[in-house]
Amino acid sequence: MWRRHKANRPEKDSIFPLKIDMLEDLLKKQFENNPDLKFSRYVINNKKVAVFFLDYQIEIDKLQQSLLQPLLNIDENKTLTNDTLLDELPLNSGSTSQALKSILEKLIIGEVFIYIENENSIVSYSILLKESRSLEKAETESLVLGPKISFTESLAKNMNVIRWRIKSTDLVFEEIKIGHLSPRDVRLVYLKSIANEVDINTMRQRLEELDVDEIEDTIVLKQYLEDSQTNLFPQFDETELPDRFTYNITRGKIGVLVENSPTAFIAPATLFSFLESTEDLYMRWQAGSFLRIMRFLAMVFSILITPTYVAAVTYQYAIIPTQLLVSIGQSRAAVPFLPIFEALLLEFLLELLREAGARLPTKVGQTMGIVGGIVIGQAAVDAGLTSNILIIVVAMSALSSFTTPNYLFGTTIRIIRFPLIVLAGVLGLFGIAFGLCWLIIHLLRLTSLGRPYLAPIYPLQLKDFNKVFFRTPFNHSSRRAKTYRPKSIIRFNKKDAKQKRDIDE
Known part of the structure; x- marks a missing residue:
C-alpha cells in the first residue's frame, strides 16, 4: 500500500463539491485561458475524473509513469474516492485541498491535481520540474586554497x-x-x-x-x-x-x-567580518594573521591616501619632504586644476573603468580594464589634466580597496573616499580629521542584529582579538568569540588538544 498522507482538515471557503465542467471554467477564468494550463478528463470505474496542471512546471515522465498509468489501472472493483487515490498511487506527497486559493497556490508551484466529480475535496501531488545548475566554482569569492564550490539557485x-x-x-x-x-x-x-x-x-x-x-x-x-x-x-x-x-x-x-x-x-x-576570508584558515597561522592585518591596513590606506595627497598639496606643504615636493611641483606644473578637482576626476574615471569592466564579457572586460587604464592615464598626463604622481596615488588606493574579500564592503570603501577628498580640498588635514571623527562616531552607533558593529573594539573584548585581527594556532583556539554571545563558549578542551608523545617515546 502506498498511503502516505491522510486527508487534510476541512478548509474555509471550500468550492467543493461541484461538476468538472464548472471546475474547468473556474480555472480557465483564473488563468485567463492560459495555454499552459492542461485540463484532461477521464472516466475511471464509472466516475468522471479530471487531471490538471501547469505544463511548464511538471516533470512529464514522472507524471506519466507515477501518476497517470497507476490512475488508469486502478482495480475496477474498487470504489474510486480520494482515499483510494492516496492509497493506490505510488507517490508520497499526496494532500487534499478545498479552497480555491489553496489550489491556485499549489498549482503554480508544480502540483498536479486529481478531482473526482462531486467529491468534497481535491487530491494533489507535487511533481515539480526542478531546473538548477550543478555545483560550480565560486566566481565572486575566489580562493587559492580550500573548497572551491559555491551555492546554486537550488x-x-x-x-x-x-x-x-x-x-x-x-x-x-x-x-x-x-x-x-x-x-x-x-x-x-x-x-x-x-x-x-x-x-x-x-x-x-x-x-x-x-x-x-x-x-x-x-x-x-x-x-x-x-x-x-x-x-x-x-x-x-x-x-x-x-x-x-x-x-x-x-x-x-x-x-x-x-x-x-x-x-x-x-x-x-562586525566591520571586521568583511575583512576575513576562510582562506586564512587554510594557511599557516602566521600567514593567515599577516593577510588579515594587511587587509585592515589596506582598508585604512585606501580611504586616506588620496585625501591626504589633496590636503598636503593644497595646504600642508610642510609635511612633504623637500625632494618629493619639488617632484610634485614639476609634475603639476602643467595641470590647470586644483588638486581636489584633479583627484575627483581621476577617481571618477577609475570608477567608470571598473564599472565598464564589470558589465562587459569577462575577456573583454579584463582587456578594457588594463588597456583602458593605461591609455586613459597616459593621455590624461599628456593633455595636462592630471599629474603622474596622482595617478600612482589613485592606483594604489584602488588596489588597496580590491583586497577586501567582500565586494559590497569594497564598494563602500570606494564611496567613502569621495566626501573625504572634498573635505581635504576644503579644510586640509583638519577636514580629514573631521571626516574620520564623524565616521568613527557613526560606526560606534551602528549595530548588526542589535550587536555593536565595532566589536571587539567597542565594547572592548581583548580575548576576541585573536579571532578578528590575527590568527592563533588551532590548538589555542578553544573558545568561541564572546562578541556574538553563543550559548556554548567552549569549542573543545584545550588540554586534550595538546600535542601527545609518540607511541615509542
Whole structure:
C-alpha cells in the first residue's frame, strides 16, 4: 500500500463539491485561458475524473509513469474516492485541498491535481520540474586554497551541501515563507546548542513580519532586514561559499538561505567580518594573521591616501619632504586644476573603468580594464589634466580597496573616499580629521542584529582579538568569540588538544 498522507482538515471557503465542467471554467477564468494550463478528463470505474496542471512546471515522465498509468489501472472493483487515490498511487506527497486559493497556490508551484466529480475535496501531488545548475566554482569569492564550490539557485542543493559539512542533529533549517504576490521559501539556519537565542528570535521575528509582494534575491532580503536600511555600510555578511557559511554557523552566528538565490547571508556581522576570508584558515597561522592585518591596513590606506595627497598639496606643504615636493611641483606644473578637482576626476574615471569592466564579457572586460587604464592615464598626463604622481596615488588606493574579500564592503570603501577628498580640498588635514571623527562616531552607533558593529573594539573584548585581527594556532583556539554571545563558549578542551608523545617515546 502506498498511503502516505491522510486527508487534510476541512478548509474555509471550500468550492467543493461541484461538476468538472464548472471546475474547468473556474480555472480557465483564473488563468485567463492560459495555454499552459492542461485540463484532461477521464472516466475511471464509472466516475468522471479530471487531471490538471501547469505544463511548464511538471516533470512529464514522472507524471506519466507515477501518476497517470497507476490512475488508469486502478482495480475496477474498487470504489474510486480520494482515499483510494492516496492509497493506490505510488507517490508520497499526496494532500487534499478545498479552497480555491489553496489550489491556485499549489498549482503554480508544480502540483498536479486529481478531482473526482462531486467529491468534497481535491487530491494533489507535487511533481515539480526542478531546473538548477550543478555545483560550480565560486566566481565572486575566489580562493587559492580550500573548497572551491559555491551555492546554486537550488535551495535543496544548498541545504544538502551544508549538511555535508555540518553532520549534527543540532543543525536547524527553519522554514519561512515570504511574499504575497510570489511566495518564496526562506530557511533560517543555526545550531540550536550554540547560537544565541535572542539573535534567533530577532531574525525570526524580522523574517515573519516582513510584509512585501516578493523577494528578488538574498541580497534584497538582507537589505530589508538590516538594522538600518539607509546606512551605507552592509550590516550582514553575504557569501556564495558553503565553507564560509558553515564556518560562521559553527561559531554561533545565524545564516539565511533563499530559494532561487546562489547567495546566503550571515548575521550578526562586525566591520571586521568583511575583512576575513576562510582562506586564512587554510594557511599557516602566521600567514593567515599577516593577510588579515594587511587587509585592515589596506582598508585604512585606501580611504586616506588620496585625501591626504589633496590636503598636503593644497595646504600642508610642510609635511612633504623637500625632494618629493619639488617632484610634485614639476609634475603639476602643467595641470590647470586644483588638486581636489584633479583627484575627483581621476577617481571618477577609475570608477567608470571598473564599472565598464564589470558589465562587459569577462575577456573583454579584463582587456578594457588594463588597456583602458593605461591609455586613459597616459593621455590624461599628456593633455595636462592630471599629474603622474596622482595617478600612482589613485592606483594604489584602488588596489588597496580590491583586497577586501567582500565586494559590497569594497564598494563602500570606494564611496567613502569621495566626501573625504572634498573635505581635504576644503579644510586640509583638519577636514580629514573631521571626516574620520564623524565616521568613527557613526560606526560606534551602528549595530548588526542589535550587536555593536565595532566589536571587539567597542565594547572592548581583548580575548576576541585573536579571532578578528590575527590568527592563533588551532590548538589555542578553544573558545568561541564572546562578541556574538553563543550559548556554548567552549569549542573543545584545550588540554586534550595538546600535542601527545609518540607511541615509542
